[in-house]
Amino acid sequence: MEALRVGSVLLVLVFLTSGVSGCKGWFRPVQWSELGQQQQQSQPRRESLLRVVPRQNRDVASLSPTDIVYVMQRVGFADEHIVDLGTDLHNALHLSGAAAIVYRKDAVALFRVNGGYLQIQTRSGSFDYDLARGRFATSPTSER
Numbered sequence: 001m002e003a004l005r006v007g008s009v010l011l012v013l014v015f016l017t018s019g020v021s022g023c024k025g026w027f028r029p030v031q032w033s034e035l036g037q038q039q040q041q042s043q044p045r046r047e048s049l050l051r052v053v054p055r056q057n058r059d060v061a062s063l064s065p066t067d068i069v070y071v072m073q074r075v076g077f078a079d080e081h082i083v084d085l086g087t088d089l090h091n092a093l094h095l096s097g098a099a100a101i102v103y104r105k106d107a108v109a110l111f112r113v114n115g116g117y118l119q120i121q122t123r124s125g126s127f128d129y130d131l132a133r134g135r136f137a138t139s140p141t142s143e144r
Contacts, residue, residue, distance in 0.1 A: 048081070048084050048085075049103055049104055050081055050084070050085060050101060050102070050103050050108070051085075051088075051101070051102055052085050052088035052089050052092050052099050052100070052101055052102075053092075053099065053100045053101075053102050054091075054092035054095065054096040054098070054099050055092075055096060055097075055098035055099055055100060055110075055112070056096055056097070056098065057096060057097030057098035057112055057113060058097065059097050059113040059114055059115060060093065060094060060095065060096070060097040060113055061093055061094065061097070061113040061118065061131055062090070062093075062094045063090055063093060063094075063118070063131070064134075065086070065090075066134070067118075067129070067131070067134060068082070068086045068089055068090050069082055069086065070129075070134075071111075071118065071120065071129055072085070072086065072089070074120075074127060074136065075109050075120060075122055075127075076122070076124070077101075085101060089101070089111065092111075093111060093113055093118070097112070097113045098110070098111060098112040098113065099111045108122065108123075109121065109122045110122075113131075116130065116131050116132050117129060117130055117131060117137060118131060
């Protein structure tokens with residue numbers, strides 16, 4: 001019985017010392033030469049000039065990640081912008097029902113939930129995204 005108690009105390013001490021000392025000195029992350037140098041951890045991330053501004057609307061919708069990516073690609077956003085802004089756009093449409101993606105002080109794209117559709121306005125045109133079907137509607141907004 002005494003040996004079991006001593007063994008368990010030693011085991012707890014081993015876990016505590018390894019937890020306190022950490023693994024920083026013992027293990028290093030693998031660096032793949034095929035990926036090139038990765039300096040993202042040492043450099044602070046640059047702030048994007050694009051941001052999502054929620055707007056008030058009566059209708060709200062919870063879009064899936066696939067819908068967010070599809071809609072933002074159709075508008076013309078780059079992949080890194082979709083990664084940076086996608087969650088904020090989802091949250092704005094889910095909580096407020098409308099949002100604007102703003103570059104500095106200018107609105108680049110406006111999104112508004114209207115019934116079963118997400119209406120999108122950009123400088124290049126207007127689009128309607130059918131939320132139930134998960135695809136862009138063929139008829140323009142003004143015909144509904």
